[in-house]
Amino acid sequence: MAEKEKAIDLNCAVCRNQLKQPRTGRCGHNYCTQCLETVLKLLRKKQSKEHVEGSGPESLGKVIFQCPVEDCQVTSVIPNATVDSFTINDKILKEIESQQAQKKKTMCQKHSREKCRWLCLTCKTEICEICIEDHHKLNHKYMNQKKVVEMYTKFCKELFEKKKRK
């Protein structure tokens, strides 16, 4: 498998949604455990019918899995037709978890759908667009977070310049 350092695809190759309990196939594509179970079940049903005649007992319970990704189509034989043949992908799992945590962190605690783009300087908390109204009523000073970062960078730069001059 060629390891290309590109952004990891966090979507399932079967349902195209964000991976749930990701597992990796031989080709390196990822699938939700649930999706794999569904696919394997279908394959087992289909293939057990096709293989009734002419195949020995050793083929029983085995399933030929074909990766559903369009230009991949790597096939592999899955003994017992269980998801255990696919490795649990911890790396992807961690990636998804950290993404979700990141998302949560930037969301307003009161209004979970709003991002905290503002900072109230009076109560020193991150606030969202809706929160502003309350803080405004209280006569609080608030600022866009981008501005705060800009100011801070400028402040640091000035500090650094001063030090250099000494």
Ligand SMILES: [Zn+2]
């Ligand atoms: Zn899926």
Ligand SMILES: [Zn+2]
């Ligand atoms: Zn594949």
Ligand SMILES: [Zn+2]
């Ligand atoms: Zn405030």
Ligand SMILES: [Zn+2]
């Ligand atoms: Zn809010």
